[in-house]
Amino acid sequence: MTLHPTTPGFKDNAHQALRDPELQKALGHVQQGFIYKRQSAVERLPEFENLREAARDLKDHVLKHLDLYLETYERNVIASGGQVHFARTSAEACETIVNICKSHGAKSVTKGKSMVSEEIGLNGAIEAAGMQAVETDLGEYIIQLRGETPSHIIAPAVHLTKEQVEVDFRRVHTHLEPARDLSEPVQLLTEARGVLRQKFLDADVGITGANFLVAETGSSIIVTNEGNGDLTQSLPRVHIVIASIEKIVPTLEDAILLLRVLARSATGQDMSVYTTLSTGPRRAEDPDGPEHYHVVLVDNGRSAMLGTEFEDMLRCIRCGACMNHCPVYHAIGGHAYGWVYPGPMGAVLTPSLIGVEKGGHLPNASTFCGRCESVCPVKIPLPKLMRHWREREFERHLTPAVQRYGLKIWGFFAKNPGLYSLATRAAMTTLAWLGRDKGRFTSLPLAKGWTDYRDLPSPQGDTFQAQWRKRQKEARR
Amino acid sequence: MSPASARPRVGLFATCLVDLFRPSVGFAAAKLLEDAGCEVLVPPQTCCGQPAFNSGDRVTARDLALQVMDAFSGCDYIVAPSGSCTGQMVKHFPELFDEPQLAMRARAFAGKTFELVSFLTDVLKVTSVEATYEGRVTYHDSCSGLRELGIQSQPRALLATVKGLELVEMKESDVCCGFGGTFAAKYGEISDAIVTKKTAHVSESGAPLLLAGDLGCLMNMAGKITRQSKQIEVRHVAEVLAGMCDEPPIAARKEMRR
Numbered sequence: 019m020t021l022h023p024t025t026p027g028f029k030d031n032a033h034q035a036l037r038d039p040e041l042q043k044a045l046g047h048v049q050q051g052f053i054y055k056r057q058s059a060v061e062r063l064p065e066f067e068n069l070r071e072a073a074r075d076l077k078d079h080v081l082k083h084l085d086l087y088l089e090t091y092e093r094n095v096i097a098s099g100g101q102v103h104f105a106r107t108s109a110e111a112c113e114t115i116v117n118i119c120k121s122h123g124a125k126s127v128t129k130g131k132s133m134v135s136e137e138i139g140l141n142g143a144i145e146a147a148g149m150q151a152v153e154t155d156l157g158e159y160i161i162q163l164r165g166e167t168p169s170h171i172i173a174p175a176v177h178l179t180k181e182q183v184e185v186d187f188r189r190v191h192t193h194l195e196p197a198r199d200l201s202e203p204v205q206l207l208t209e210a211r212g213v214l215r216q217k218f219l220d221a222d223v224g225i226t227g228a229n230f231l232v233a234e235t236g237s238s239i240i241v242t243n244e245g246n247g248d249l250t251q252s253l254p255r256v257h258i259v260i261a262s263i264e265k266i267v268p269t270l271e272d273a274i275l276l277l278r279v280l281a282r283s284a285t286g287q288d289m290s291v292y293t294t295l296s297t298g299p300r301r302a303e304d305p306d307g308p309e310h311y312h313v314v315l316v317d318n319g320r321s322a323m324l325g326t327e328f329e330d331m332l333r334c335i336r337c338g339a340c341m342n343h344c345p346v347y348h349a350i351g352g353h354a355y356g357w358v359y360p361g362p363m364g365a366v367l368t369p370s371l372i373g374v375e376k377g378g379h380l381p382n383a384s385t386f387c388g389r390c391e392s393v394c395p396v397k398i399p400l401p402k403l404m405r406h407w408r409e410r411e412f413e414r415h416l417t418p419a420v421q422r423y424g425l426k427i428w429g430f431f432a433k434n435p436g437l438y439s440l441a442t443r444a445a446m447t448t449l450a451w452l453g454r455d456k457g458r459f460t461s462l463p464l465a466k467g468w469t470d471y472r473d474l475p476s477p478q479g480d481t482f483q484a485q486w487r488k489r490q491k492e493a494r495r
Numbered sequence: 496m497s498p499a500s501a502r503p504r505v506g507l508f509a510t511c512l513v514d515l516f517r518p519s520v521g522f523a524a525a526k527l528l529e530d531a532g533c534e535v536l537v538p539p540q541t542c543c544g545q546p547a548f549n550s551g552d553r554v555t556a557r558d559l560a561l562q563v564m565d566a567f568s569g570c571d572y573i574v575a576p577s578g579s580c581t582g583q584m585v586k587h588f589p590e591l592f593d594e595p596q597l598a599m600r601a602r603a604f605a606g607k608t609f610e611l612v613s614f615l616t617d618v619l620k621v622t623s624v625e626a627t628y629e630g631r632v633t634y635h636d637s638c639s640g641l642r643e644l645g646i647q648s649q650p651r652a653l654l655a656t657v658k659g660l661e662l663v664e665m666k667e668s669d670v671c672c673g674f675g676g677t678f679a680a681k682y683g684e685i686s687d688a689i690v691t692k693k694t695a696h697v698s699e700s701g702a703p704l705l706l707a708g709d710l711g712c713l714m715n716m717a718g719k720i721t722r723q724s725k726q727i728e729v730r731h732v733a734e735v736l737a738g739m740c741d742e743p744p745i746a747a748r749k750e751m752r753r
Contacts, residue, residue, distance in 0.1 A: 029682070029684075032682070032684060032685055033684060036684060036685070036688055345670060345671045345673065345689045345692075346682075346685055346689070348689075348692075349685050349688040349689055350685060350688075382678075382681065382682075383678070383681075383682050383685065384675065384678065385638070385671050385673060385674065385675025385676075385678045385686075385689070386549060386638070386639075386675060386676075386678075387638035387642070387670075387671035387675070388638055388639070388642040388643065389638070389642065389669075389670070389671070391642075392642050405548070405549060405551065407551075408549065408550060408551030409551040409552075409553055410551070411551055412550060412551030412552050413551070417550065417551065421550065421677065421681070425546070425547060425550055425552055425555070428542075428546065429547055429552070429555040429558075429559075431541070432541040432542045432544070432555075432559055433541075433555070433558055433559065433562065435539045435540065435541050435562075435566075438541045439539070442514070442515055445515075446515050446516075454749070455748060456748050457743055457746055457747045457748040457749060458718065458721055458746040458747075458748075460722070465680070467679070467680030467681065467683045468679060468680050468683065468718070470683055471683050471684070471686065471687035471690075471719070471722070472687070472690065472715065472718035472719040472721075472722045473717075473718040473719075473721045473722050473746055474714070474718055474746075475516060475517075475714050475717055475718060475745045475746035476516075476746075477515055477516045477517070478516065478517055478518055478519060478742060479518070480518070481514050481515055481518065482509045482513055482514040482515075482517075482518035482520075482521035482522075482537075483509065483514055483537060483539065483540070485518050485522075486518075486521065486522075486525075486537045487537075
């Protein structure tokens with residue numbers, strides 16, 4: 019049921035995105051909001067850099083002992099009255115969840131925001147089984163109405179303008195007064211809240227993701243700003259937590275460390291508005307809560323990353339800071355990446371999960387500016403990991419032929435300084451002569467990728483090395 | 496290391512782009528180093544191997560790293576007028592070798608390799624330059640220099656000592672210009688969108704001269720600026736610091752002489 023990737027068509031996707039005026043308008047907000055807010059949150063916390071290091075070390079520790087912590091977590095979930103299901107693939111995860119829903123005779127399923135559920139195509143599976151899946155995060159609700167996928171891992175509808183959302187609400191919420199005013203974001207929010215309230219009450223099963231799973235207590239933790247997660251998990255009879263295996267942390271204290279860097283990196287908040295823990299089903303003394311509690315732990319390619327050069331990627335806590343700071347993401351938005359995870363983290367994770375044959379464009383479509391790594395709360399060396407994908411592609415001859423042969427020829431000359439000097443002197447003096455009037459080329463046969471968009475400065479003349487040698491000789495005379 | 500009394504022997508790694516496209520930056524770098532009391536050597540050289548490294552061709556990257564280390568073995572320091580090539584030599588050469596001997600050699604090489612402007616300020620403790628430039632300039636922080644090597648205050652400190660020069664900051668001077676080596680050609684359309692934002696910020700700054708420390712970024716921005724027919728000149732920061740602005744700006748025509 020995994021979402022069909024359009025990543026092989028990345029260049030076409032990007033082309034469309036760059037020509038989409040609504041998208042470009044919406045993307046302007048990403049650049050301004052997130053970056054400034056994160057910056058000021060970080061400046062308010064002098065120990066932030068130390069926390070990043072501690073967060074990195076914590077996640078590394080967990081990944082080294084993942085089996086141990088998963089078993090501890092499972093034991094503690096069971097001890098608190100819940101059940102744990104391990105799913106190797108998307109298909110297994112979907113099947114498990116659909117079966118749980120069916121066994122409780124569910125008709126309606128509410129969902130908190132969960133990227134792994136997007137990854138496994140859960141909504142499609144639930145609907146194919148004849149049940150209704152209702153997204154309750156505002157952004158997710160909007161894109162569900164539009165039949166879209168998230169374009170950002172924490173702000174799924176960030177590619178939309180409020181005018182577009184208004185059109186969708188008027189199209190779908192036909193039971194409401196047509197003349198109502200929806201020009202302000204708060205009016206859209208209020209309307210969605212009203213519509214969703216009944217859905218929460220009607221739901222038989224609530225599915226939430228997890229920001230963290232705490233091994234020592236068997237708890238799952240979600241953070242939201244809308245409180246939709248709380249209603250999703252406490253109102254229905256059945257609560258299902260879906261999480262990928264690397265979400266585990268040893269203790270509550272460890273979870274708090276990660277919470278301290280998560281919201282600051284994501285939205286620039288000190289804390290998200292709601293931080294909600296769930297541990298097993300409702301106990302006798304609890305005023306509310308679900309009767310049944312299930313956790314579905316999804317691998318879907320992650321354990322294969324352990325012990326490889328891509329293991330660092332499993333530290334990711336899905337804050338979105340990398341994409342918020344990425345010039346490529348700013349230019350094209352998230353959908354162009356063609357699958358669930360966009361931006362720098364997607365450029366590393368997507369090839370790991372869908373294969374580099376399909377995801378190969380993504381690690382190449384980076385300037386390696388390094389801004390992502392500089393803001394990552396768990397210090398994932400994203401450019402380095404993208405480079406590792408390029409190495410895999412090069413080894414397997416997946417690099418485009420033009421680039422491979424170009425590199426080969428260039429490499430041959432670069433490794434032979436004598437020949438290099440002869441060839442470059444001839445080439446540069448010729449180019450300098452050709453470009454002597456304008457000082458630049460507006461079009462050059464072998465450099466169209468460059469000159470289609472910008473001029474190529476012409477060389478000044480002979481090479482620096484040749485001129486330097488000449489001057490040294492003259493000085494000695 | 497040479498005796499303390501002797502001038503430090505500095506190997507100038509010109510970088511491919513300066514060697515091929517803009518030798519005047521190499522001469523400006525040499526002048527700055529000599530003015531600061533260095534003996535400047537230019538051993539025969541080609542490329543640091545970054546294009547191969549970033550294209551996933553580690554074998555060629557290793558070969559070229561070894562070639563660079565051999566060529567500059569007689570130098571006390573290796574200095575390049577580029578944060579990007581310096582980043583390759585300082586941060587990535589050591590990643591290329593698993594063999595203990597070679598890894599150690601790469602680390603030692605990295606330890607004596609510096610980007611030009613930060614070498615002047617941080618190692619040679621240069622606090623001012625003898626240069627004059629009348630007018631306003633704006634400075635773009637190239638990514639590798641900024642984020643791999645921490646170069647941000649150094650060029651600004653020296654520019655502040657250029658007589659007549661006024662530095663005006665552009666918005667988001669620390670955001671990528673969209674060059675990214677082969678990225679600019681492979682994903683030209685995306686690169687174009689990024690550089691278009693950059694040149695808009697350059698324009699908004701109001702400065703008639705744009706400076707940076709990396710010729711790749713400069714060629715990208717200059718090429719866009721001329722394509723957009725903006726009246727903004729573009730130069731490497733070393734040219735202004737050395738007071739060597741006789742050559743036409745990047746991508747600009749020579750003055751017509753009658």
